[in-house]
Amino acid sequence: MRIPPLYRNPVWQRFFAGAAIGGCISWMIFLYMFGVMQERNGYLIEKQAKEIKTLQNQIIIWQEDYRELNKKNEEMLTIQKIDVRLIGYEKYNIKDRQSIFNVEESIKEDLKSLLAKDLSTVYKNKDIVKKTIENKNENINGKKYKFIVKEMYFYTTINITVELRLAG
Template sequence: MRIPPLYRKPSWQRFFAGAAVGGCISWVIFLYMFGVMQEKNGYLIEEQSNKIKQLQDDIKIWQEDYRELNKKNEEMLTIQKIDIRLVGYEKYQIKDRQSIFNVEEAIREDLKSLLAKDLSTVHKNKDIVKKTIENKIININGKRYKFIVQEMYFYTTINITVELKLAG
């Protein structure tokens, strides 16, 4: 087999020369376009990485500020409500719900001065609060009763569970 003698025909020589020159020109155009595109993408990636770093730094700053504000707010928590629950009145046959309500209101009235106070201050003085409740004697249906504090929970609401005992 032989290669056909196309080197003698100028039309084929022009065709192959044009294909070679066109291939070189298209390769140069491709390299230029690819380079421009890569440069844009590199710039975009660098810009995005800088923005991500800046946003992460901002997040750290906001989180630190948020933690500091939470600590300050925890320090500044105040008592907003006092919740009293009376237990043990069933064994003394006290069925009058009005009397139970009046007893709870009397204890709540004694502790009214704790409202709008700092939570930490009230918690430090929890023994005084307990003694205030336990030293109180109240009359219900002609009998004298005293209180024993079973549970006390402190947060923005003070929850106190008080047991009723016969005094004397």
């Protein structure tokens, strides 16, 4: 079997020459289009990388500012309210709620100097606060009572639970 001698026919020669030249031209067009597209994408990626870097730097700056503000706010926490709860008055048959309220208000009045003070300062002086309450004696229905601090919680509100005992 042999190949037909079409290479001698000028029509076929022009066809193959045109196909070869067309393939070269289309390859050149493809390379140009691909290069332009890659250049555009490369520029876009570079632009986005710069933008990401600047945004990350901004995030770091914002986080540092946020931490500093949180530290300042923690330092600036102050006592807003004092809440006193009296317990143990039931075993002494004190049923007069007005007397219990007056005792709670009396303790709050003694501690009102703590209002608007820095939280850390008040917490450092918690023993003084405790002694202030425990050294206080009150008359309720003609009997003297003393106080024992059971619980103290410090935040913007000081919560104090005080137990009532007979002074002896």
